[in-house]
Amino acid sequence: MPRILEPGQIESLAQGAIPRVRLPQHAGPFRARAERLRQLAAPGAIGHAIGDYLKLMAVVVEAQAAAAATVDPRLPDATELGRARTHRMPPIEARGWAREPLWRVLGAELAERVAGAADIPDQARHELTQVRSLPPEWLEGQADALLSGRREDIEMAVAPFVMASLQTYWVALASRLTEEVVPPLEVPGLCPACGSLPVASVVRVDRRSQGHRYLHCGLCATEWHLVRVTCSHCQNTEGIAYHSIEGGPDAIRAESCEHCHIYRKILYQEQDAGVEPVADDLASLPLDLLMGEAGYQRGSGNPLLWQ
Ligand SMILES: [Zn+2]
Ligand SMILES: [Zn+2]
Incomplete structure (x- = not known):
């Protein structure tokens, strides 16, 4: 097995001289990701063997970029930020944050955009049509299961779609924070x-x-x-x-x-x-x-x- 050992590089870090946290910039992560997925699916690239899957995911991520650019989520208020700082907790913690129904609106938008894309398999188009009729309470339960890692409760067929919706919402949240409020x-x-x-x-x-x-x-x-x-x-x-x-x-x-x-x-x-x-x-x-x-x-x- 190829195994490359790097010499133990001791990094004498001047802490604070480099950014401790790099927050996402608007829909930037999705744009870079979609472009990279297409590169990696090309002949000769490492992902060519699963190229069709990578190209489908590129369509999903492009839809995330479009949806993230329009959304305006509720941000933590001063009390919530103060509590996060005092207890050294994440200010938009996935498990604890009272996520707005907005994430499901984003999900519906994603499903519509992806289903409307020209270059996706018929099977995926069919599944997306079904996803759009799922009841809100059920989707909320799936989101809870995904965000708290309860694998036994996760419906695998719908998980990528729910995850993509949640990512879109959370990237929009994180891109509106500043480094100072992230302890x-x-x-x-x-x-x-x-x-x-x-x-x-x-x-x-x-x-x-x-x-x-x-x-x-x-x-x-x-x-x-x-x-x-x-x-x-x-x-x-x-x-x-x-x-x-x-x-x-x-x-x-x-x-x-x-x-x-x-x-x-x-x-x-x-x-x-x-x-x-x-x-x-x-x-x-x-x-x-x-x-x-x-x-x-x-x-x-x-x-x-x-x-
Ligand atoms: Zn370890
Ligand atoms: Zn995060």
Whole structure:
């Protein structure tokens, strides 16, 4: 098995000199994600084997970008922000936030946009028509199950659609926050804005974040800093290894931990400026197979993949 060990780089971080949190900019994460999904589905790219699925997801994510651009959600008030700061809690916590019915309106809009797209399979079009007639109470129950990770209560056929609706709502919320109202959490492995798990991490190269690694939230697309060569699940710093597919792209590896046997993927913008955590994680399923065979478990699922 290809296994590349990086030397234990000690990052002498001047804390505060780099952004601790990178909040999403409007519909920006969805636009970048859709573009990347299409790139990764192309002949010769890592995701070509599941290219049709990636292209369908690109249509969904493009609809998310369009819907997110128009929405105006209720933001936490001063009392709610103060409470989050005092208790070091996420200000728009996925499990606790009183989400507005607006997320279902966004869902209906998504279903309509995707069903109206020219390049989707008939089966998907049929399922979307059915989704639009589901009762609100049932959808709310599915949202609760998804956001609190109760897998046994999740209806898999509808989960990608419900998740896409919730993502659209939460990205709209997170994009309206400022860094100052997002306190550092006691648990560094959770999103400081919404408390969800990261999908993957990315080493950024832009001027502000040069060479630093950020975890990317699977729900609200907020990114937060985590020192490199550190397990994103248990924060252990020893026994961290990097795995890649022989002959595969240099821009993506799996970061594993010998302490908890969990891995998450890590993307390198210095190798490929276009990497996007959700899209690249989804397209690199062969790396997941490799890691499964080696006895490691994924730290969390991909919001666009449900089986
Ligand atoms: Zn989040
Ligand atoms: Zn670990």
